[in-house]
Amino acid sequence: MSPERKPSIPDVGELGLQSDCGSCFGLCCVALPFAASADFAIDKDAGRPCPNLRTDFRCGIHSELRPRGFSGCTVFDCFGAGQKVSQVTFGGQDWRQAPGTARQMFDVFPVMRQLHELLWYLAEALTRPAARPVHADLRAALEKTERLTRAGAEELTGLDVPAHRGEVNALLLRTSELVRAGIPGRKKERRGADLVGARLKGANLRGANLRGAYLIAADLKGADLRTADLIGADLRAADLTGALFLTQSQLNAAKGDAATELPQTLTRPAHW
Incomplete structure (x- = not known):
């Protein structure tokens, strides 16, 4: 009996989710x-x-x-x-x-x-x-x-x-x-939080809930944002390094540099 075939996972390109x-x-x-x-x-x-x-x-x-x-x-x-x-x-x-x-x-x-x-x-x-x-x-x-x-x-x-x-x-x-849940330690729950201009440089935000948070002009340089939930977060003028769960519009609004790590599905903004 042949092994069960795993269903393929469509990517953003297959779904036509990149602007043309x-x-x-x-x-x-x-x-x-x-x-x-x-x-x-x-x-x-x-x-x-x-x-x-x-x-x-x-x-x-x-x-x-x-x-x-x-x-x-x-x-x-x-x-x-x-x-x-x-x-x-x-x-x-x-x-x-x-x-x-x-x-x-x-x-x-x-x-x-x-x-x-x-x-x-x-x-x-x-x-x-x-x-x-x-x-x-x-x-x-x-x-x-x-x-x-x-x-x-x-x-x-x-x-x-x-x-x-x-x-x-x-x-x-x-x-x-x-x-x-797979991230060890206590995760920060900052859903909808007002973090405008917050000094979060180097902060451990791994696995944090930042849904809808206001991070306008926040200093996130060097912060660990791996597996942080950023749906709806306002990242205008924020420094990002290693952030996940991003959309292109959030990335475009943020501030980054050559060292900022990006998911493969996103494009480095020309104005960085």
């Missing part, structure tokens, strides 16, 4: 609003194209975003939702050529981004051996979420996203507990 701006119709530059702040130089309403968006859907100041006051654009990541909406949901028909689709396309984009973010976390969870007790449920949730991303525009705009996020989050919390 060349295959997108500039949706993040149109569908989403932003307000004049340290991150954006101007106000822009949802559904109104950014004045820097060119006719070919590329950014006219891409190489100068930070000095021109648009650092918020450099940290945003859609988890591949832009090209999914552009090329799959709307079959490659852009909102300029078919203006009647614009409003619906812009409404679908933020829904798709949330679904792709969930896929990112589920794919990450499935790579954790310690989470094996919930691997079957994680895979089922991943397959369900992936199916939803291929639904029609009307179904996507009518989707109860908070309810679906709640189902997936229960599994991610269980995954976090299982993974962090």
Whole structure:
């Protein structure tokens, strides 16, 4: 009798979770609003194209975003939702050529981004051996979420996203507990904590629960963040070395250098 074949674990590339701006119709530059702040130089309403968006859907100041006051654009990541909406949901028909689709396309984009973010976390969870007790449920949730991303525009705009996020989050919390339980010693529970500007240089945060924590401008240089749960943590201007459970948008917002260790699924930001 042949040995049982282990199911393959899809990676972020197979799931299309890495942004491909060349295959997108500039949706993040149109569908989403932003307000004049340290991150954006101007106000822009949802559904109104950014004045820097060119006719070919590329950014006219891409190489100068930070000095021109648009650092918020450099940290945003859609988890591949832009090209999914552009090329799959709307079959490659852009909102300029078919203006009647614009409003619906812009409404679908933020829904798709949330679904792709969930896929990112589920794919990450499935790579954790310690989470094996919930691997079957994680895979089922991943397959369900992936199916939803291929639904029609009307179904996507009518989707109860908070309810679906709640189902997936229960599994991610269980995954976090299982993974962090294997770390010896008492783990720090700082979920949602205000750690703005905190001096955490060299701190032992291995296995810590930092979900939703405010780590803006925190000094995390040399801190041990292995297996720390960073879902939803705000890492703007934070120093990171050896951090795990990161998304590209968190990484883009953080401060690092050549010595900062990164997971293979993430790309070192050009502005570091």
